[in-house]
Amino acid sequence: MKLDTKTYEEKMKKTISVYSHELETIRAGRANATVLEKVTVDYYGAPTQINAIAAVTVTDARTLAITPWDPSTLKNIERAILASDVGITPANDGKVIRLVFPTLTEERRKELTKEITRMGEDAKVAIRNIRRDANDKCKEMKKNGEMTEDEQKASEKSVQEITDKYIKEVDAVTDAKNKEIMSI
Numbered sequence: 743m744k745l746d747t748k749t750y751e752e753k754m755k756k757t758i759s760v761y762s763h764e765l766e767t768i769r770a771g772r773a774n775a776t777v778l779e780k781v782t783v784d785y786y787g788a789p790t791q792i793n794a795i796a797a798v799t800v801t802d803a804r805t806l807a808i809t810p811w812d813p814s815t816l817k818n819i820e821r822a823i824l825a826s827d828v829g830i831t832p833a834n835d836g837k838v839i840r841l842v843f844p845t846l847t848e849e850r851r852k853e854l855t856k857e858i859t860r861m862g863e864d865a866k867v868a869i870r871n872i873r874r875d876a877n878d879k880c881k882e883m884k885k886n887g888e889m890t891e892d893e894q895k896a897s898e899k900s901v902q903e904i905t906d907k908y909i910k911e912v913d914a915v916t917d918a919k920n921k922e923i924m925s926i
Contacts, residue, residue: 743883745876757908758865778791816837872905880898
């Protein structure tokens with residue numbers, strides 16, 4: 743009986759998905775509402791995401807406009823953005839908060855590519871940990887007599903092929919994001 747690799751493959755897919763989502767939150771010189779996902783505002787005593795209490799729109803390639811549905815929350819939203827690690831100073835005109843994304847310097851682009859590469863390495867480590875768990879399961883099944891040595895080898899080979907596939911996918915996602923950063 744070979745190891746069922748479906749659950750391990752699903753975990754690897756999830757790792758890629760999480761990594762891709764993390765990359766979306768990196769500020770790359772273009773207006774992107776996902777940079778505000780981690781910012782929470784104190785809304786009547788409860789931490790609330792900005793997109794739950796305001797309309798967030800991209801007005802041009804480098805500007806985000808935040809229009810709160812309740813104008814009394816404008817100051818709280820502004821404070822939350824200033825306190826966050828977004829790195830952009832909000833401009834408040836009394837009705838709308840504007841975030842103007844500055845163009846990236848060469849130095850900042852290189853910093854971002856290093857950060858993206860580090861995040862890619864973390865994703866690869868997570869995938870390799872999933873491979874290790876699968877191989878440990880193979881050894882356990884062999885030890886318990888649930889599979890033969892040949893089945894164990896075949897299962898480990900299949901797990902390695904899946905691992906290689908997802909490592910390549912992490913590399914592809916990392917390279918694409920690095921090219922995007924360097925071309926801005």
